[in-house]
Amino acid sequence: MIVLVGFMGAGKTTVGRLLADRLGLPFVDTDLVIEDRERRTVPDIFAADGEQAFRDVEQAVVADVVAGPEAVVSLGGGACGRAATREVLRAHTVVHLDVSFEQAKARTAGDTYRPMLHRPGLAELHASRRVVFEDIADLSVRTDGRRAETIALEVLDRVTDQDGVLVAPPGGTYRVHVRAGSLADVGPQLPATGKVLVVGRAADPSLARILPGLRAQAHVVELPEGPVKTLDVYGRLALHAAEIALHPDDLVLAVGDEAVVDVAGFLAATYNRGVRWAVVPRSLEGLVDSSLGGKVALDLPQARNLLGAVHQPVAVFSDPQGVSADTDPRFGAGLAEAVKTALVADPSDLELLVAGAPAVLAGDVEAISALVRRAVVTKARIVTADEREAAGRLHLNYGHTFSHAFEQFDVENPLSLGLMAAAHLARRLGLLDDAGVGAHRDALRAFGLVTAHRFRLSELQPFWLRDKKFKDGVRFVLLHGPGRPEAGVPATDDALTGALEDLAEDR
Numbered sequence: 001m002i003v004l005v006g007f008m009g010a011g012k013t014t015v016g017r018l019l020a021d022r023l024g025l026p027f028v029d030t031d032l033v034i035e036d037r038e039r040r041t042v043p044d045i046f047a048a049d050g051e052q053a054f055r056d057v058e059q060a061v062v063a064d065v066v067a068g069p070e071a072v073v074s075l076g077g078g079a080c081g082r083a084a085t086r087e088v089l090r091a092h093t094v095v096h097l098d099v100s101f102e103q104a105k106a107r108t109a110g111d112t113y114r115p116m117l118h119r120p121g122l123a124e125l126h127a128s129r130r131v132v133f134e135d136i137a138d139l140s141v142r143t144d145g146r147r148a149e150t151i152a153l154e155v156l157d158r159v160t161d162q163d164g165v166l167v168a169p170p171g172g173t174y175r176v177h178v179r180a181g182s183l184a185d186v187g188p189q190l191p192a193t194g195k196v197l198v199v200g201r202a203a204d205p206s207l208a209r210i211l212p213g214l215r216a217q218a219h220v221v222e223l224p225e226g227p228v229k230t231l232d233v234y235g236r237l238a239l240h241a242a243e244i245a246l247h248p249d250d251l252v253l254a255v256g257d258e259a260v261v262d263v264a265g266f267l268a269a270t271y272n273r274g275v276r277w278a279v280v281p282r283s284l285e286g287l288v289d290s291s292l293g294g295k296v297a298l299d300l301p302q303a304r305n306l307l308g309a310v311h312q313p314v315a316v317f318s319d320p321q322g323v324s325a326d327t328d329p330r331f332g333a334g335l336a337e338a339v340k341t342a343l344v345a346d347p348s349d350l351e352l353l354v355a356g357a358p359a360v361l362a363g364d365v366e367a368i369s370a371l372v373r374r375a376v377v378t379k380a381r382i383v384t385a386d387e388r389e390a391a392g393r394l395h396l397n398y399g400h401t402f403s404h405a406f407e408q409f410d411v412e413n414p415l416s417l418g419l420m421a422a423a424h425l426a427r428r429l430g431l432l433d434d435a436g437v438g439a440h441r442d443a444l445r446a447f448g449l450v451t452a453h454r455f456r457l458s459e460l461q462p463f464w465l466r467d468k469k470f471k472d473g474v475r476f477v478l479l480h481g482p483g484r485p486e487a488g489v490p491a492t493d494d495a496l497t498g499a500l501e502d503l504a505e506d507r
């Protein structure tokens, strides 16, 4: 049970509701339970029977609520005055939302609902209650000048397991555990479950490291090399799931490259209208980008990712050990994703990325882990704020509109070229200066990635028709500078032709 305490106006009711949503738990506000039980409002109880009568009811209600089913519980500001209440709270996670007297007054100015606000000595009441809150709380969160959403996320981060990067979009809260050499620990860290349907590649040595640690009954489906994001492979997985009678609270464990994770995730999103799943990415693209955020999809012959869903996993286990240019045929694509994420994040992120490039290229696991962790933190932040691509998550498509079109041709690194093309286009449109384009080129070259290629606009245009960002013409994510992305930017054919010319000449 997570119990929010704090002075009137601290935001217990507001933050509690947000927190419950994120945790998928019921929300209980003890004031509302009191009103329900008494069939009168809080001010009516105060007016008719006085404060002590209210406190008696409140004490009984708090005791009942915390003894009930798991929930996020917001108490009234005066509830902790009773020693008996403080006693029953000892077994629970108590969070103090700390608010200054000035802010509390500002937030409740004009309030007619809270009788205690009109008592004399309110400042002293605030000071003395604060001592009690701090004493009984397991953690205390500052609220002055901060949005309720931000406060809820901090509480979430601090009350859940500390190990790993927190991802907390509305669709599910989970951690990304980035640690070199951690494959063998995956099994013991999975949530308790009856069955696990493990989906991986037949040739992947990671499976042998993970399977012995699984505590649940494991069913392993080994996929062949080659394309697997197909209706055919999906159909086979679904039949297998039906065969073993997989249930929503069982677990699909996706182990492997992006394609394996996508098809296994799509199964988890759709089978029985959703089964819990966890991800063990075994490619750099997966570690850096696709393992978190819950996007899953199948390809159709017409285009990639046409059938998809957003289904958040319950955990991601990212072990950079064993993922290298030798084992991962798409290592360069993963590096380009890391550059993309840093370009979208901020200039210092990009600097750190470039500084680490020689060690990453030399296969240094710690350097690769650091690169992965930075990308995960950025993506976790973005996805937490925008699960459904209404705003910030769109920025993670940076370079992708170009790269998806470039992929049709046999080019070395479509995303590296896509990022360069986006930089050239932004310069042609007057958004980005020469230094900004240079920052793209330098970062990509630091990782030995290609920065020049000749494409014709007429070859790309038909492909963009099916792009999800197409809206009266193709739309791009472009940068005004590192860390300053903008989505939905249209471009004239002239600007596009010019940008492709710049890309061909690498200028």
Ligand SMILES: Nc1ncnc2c1ncn2[C@@H]1O[C@H](COP(=O)(O)OP(=O)(O)O)[C@@H](O)[C@H]1O
Pocket (backbone or CB within 6 Å): 006, 007, 008, 009, 010, 011, 012, 013, 014, 015, 074, 077, 107, 108, 143, 145, 146, 147, 148, 151
């Ligand atoms: N972090 C915040 N910043 C600004 N206003 C807030 C914040 N949290 C809550 N509020 C506002 O303050 C008032 C009191 O919030 P409420 O959640 O009812 O507090 P409590 O339950 O702790 O008394 C409401 O009008 C609410 O919208």
Ligand SMILES: O=C(O)C1=C[C@@H](OP(=O)(O)O)[C@@H](O)[C@H](O)C1
Pocket (backbone or CB within 6 Å): 006, 007, 008, 009, 012, 013, 031, 042, 075, 076, 077, 078, 079, 113, 114, 115, 116
């Ligand atoms: O501080 C108090 O003594 C009270 C706070 C109120 O709840 P909030 O803290 O949610 O405003 C409510 O329980 C009642 O008006 C008494």
Ligand SMILES: [Mg+2]
Pocket (backbone or CB within 6 Å): 012, 013, 014, 029, 031, 074, 075, 076
């Ligand atoms: Mg309240």
